[in-house]
Amino acid sequence: MTDALDKRSAIGLDGGERLSDDQLRRIAANIRMRDVRMIRTAGAGHIGGDLSMTDILTVLYFSFLRVDPARPDWSERDRFILSKGHAAGALYTTLAAAGFIDDAELDTFMRPESRLNGHPSLRLVPGVEANTGPLGHGLPIAVGMALAARLRQSLARTVVLAGDGELQEGSNWEAAMAAAHFELDNLTLFIDRNGLQQGAATEKTMALDPLPEKWRAFRWGVVEVDGHDIPSLRRVLAQLPVEAGKPTCIIAHTHKGQGVSFMRDKVEWHHRVPTAEEAAVALQELEASAR
């Protein structure tokens, strides 16, 4: 156990030195820019949901998760599962920024025989922990991973990121019950609460509110946070679990298309591909925010 702890403190993508909030902000802006360029190259992708969760991914990979790109299968690593697998673009660009895959490979996104499928594949891409795509799969798998960590007395933590719309899938609530029943306080669920699903607002399509109350009723520790505010995200993660003996649900209030003014909160940007002109404007805005 001590050995495991020592190893973990030596790992961490920031090399043990904490990156500043400002550095994280710039990393996030760069990941967004890379995502826009990648989607332009591929001619496909889910840009709106990629941009809404980029700050969360950045904070996780660059200041929280104990993972090692040199040893993606290290048994004591923390596990991150992207349940909203259609946002694979943001995961790939983050994994590239974190050194799990080469930046150049991002240009193969969704091309024939590329490892970078439209939805992530754990057998193809280092750093990917679960095959997702159909919604409502991430949380049950995460419950199993958290149970496995407990069984082998590992301190590895499991973090899963779900879209808000996908909470309409019943499997999530089966897993929600189980996580609380098994008192998995080594498990954290982020909800990317951007309020929009493919065709319309979640509340118009199939209402999720009152969302925090639902998770509290399922006996989870619940905290709400601005999903684009890096210091707040870091503060919340530093306090895990928010309630001892309970899994934590972090409802991250976000905006679909965050970082690009004409995409922000616009449902049509769920999976629209920007034109060359739109991409140029988007990159300009993101470039400015990266400074």
Added chain:
Amino acid sequence: MTDLFDCRVAFAKTLVELASADERVVVVASDSIGSSNLKEFSNQFPDRLINVGIAEQNLVGVAAGLASGGCVPFACAPAPFLTGRALEQIKVDVAYSRHNVKLVGMSSGLAYGALGPTHHSIEDFAWTRVLPNLVVIAPADPIETSQAVKLAAEHDGPVFLRLSRMAVPAVHTPDYRLRFGEAALLRAGEDITLIANGVLVSRALDAAELLAAEGISARVLNMATVSPIDAAAIEAAARETGRIVTIEEHQVNGGMGSAVAEVVVRTHPVPMRILGVPGIFAPTGSAQWLLKRFGLDADGIRDAALELVRENAT
């Protein structure tokens, strides 16, 4: 009177032995401790029996996560609900992910009898055998069940074990060694081959005996593994006996018989009969009654074989 055995006993006993020897072995159950015969496992390894309640989708997802974390999970639930309710999890979380999950479908086939079509699992071969990476196996007796459980634990990859609750006689000797993807020759014969699996193997053997009385020499193969299928044994049966009858506790469409036919048409086409449930939801009746109703008892198998021989006299 031949002794009859409930294969769930052999399953549970073998699982306890495996768990004693390997702490990675865990069970995930869906409020099915009793019907899966897991009481003893639960007594001996309370921390390693994870009961997720009545929630098959979560059951399979949790098992995938456990496998990802280094465990060897046996995910146990009634076969109709495990394969029907959680098919997408079986496809994505287990087969596509190539996770080391052992799916155990209990009380498969027509075993639930008069509980009705909601509880019959006669679609599961079709649903599971098309999934890449997934070994699909239906043992015939306690000896083969025990071997299948051990082999599943040794195999580094996904397995679907299709178990029954119907009592069966032993068809294998204790020195029998099951291998995935290899049919077992239980009786030599030259005129026709009967290919069965699960609880119907003993009935196929009985039918072969009845056929011998009619002067027909029937080969009997136990096709326990439905995927990957033993193409060599099927091709040899087609070449050497010229006629094949398949017998399974499943819909006639898409199951083991279809898998056999796929091999027959591309290797050595011969006349075939595929015995099973003929594309209907079963009427009310006990499991034994239903087997007879669908011609899946020894008499029914004999009759189908005789018909095939007469229609295709050489």
